Amino acid sequence: MEDAIYKVGAIILNEKKQLLVVRKPFKDRTEFILPGGKQEKGENDEETLIRELKEELGISVKSFYFFGKFQGQAVFENIPLVMSLYEVEIDGQPSPQSEIQECLWIDRNYRCLVGAVLSKQVFPTLISKGWM
Numbered sequence: 001m002e003d004a005i006y007k008v009g010a011i012i013l014n015e016k017k018q019l020l021v022v023r024k025p026f027k028d029r030t031e032f033i034l035p036g037g038k039q040e041k042g043e044n045d046e047e048t049l050i051r052e053l054k055e056e057l058g059i060s061v062k063s064f065y066f067f068g069k070f071q072g073q074a075v076f077e078n079i080p081l082v083m084s085l086y087e088v089e090i091d092g093q094p095s096p097q098s099e100i101q102e103c104l105w106i107d108r109n110y111r112c113l114v115g116a117v118l119s120k121q122v123f124p125t126l127i128s129k130g131w132m
Contacts, residue, residue: 005079006038007036008052009034009084011122012035012090013132020035021106023102023104024101029075032113055098061091062090062091063089065087066087067085068084068125
């Protein structure tokens with residue numbers, strides 16, 4: 001897809017089987033999404049995860065494993081999105097930094113508004129694997 005956004009995202013779960021989601025300060029948009037972002041020139045997925053999680057949440061990556069590739073509509077840009085997701089074990093306590101306004105731990109009974117890829121694809125996959 002030529003006009004698609006390609007992102008690398010993190011599935012970060014805590015000991016309570018809660019998923020870390022983030023919110024950016026976009027006008028008239030309140031959806032939470034997964035942490036991560038676009039690759040910079042010459043970066044691979046690992047380098048993108050490490051950079052984005054440090055910039056956005058002040059955390060380090062201890063380990064990561066490929067979780068899956070998901071496609072849908074980008075919440076903020078309203079164009080196709082292709083997201084490579086990784087299960088990530090972190091070091092540190094996440095706190096909003098850079099372009100992140102808020103971070104939140106949610107479980108399978110979440111009540112906040114989340115992006116379509118997260119609600120329609122990622123959550124069902126996590127639940128079917130028994131991770132949530």
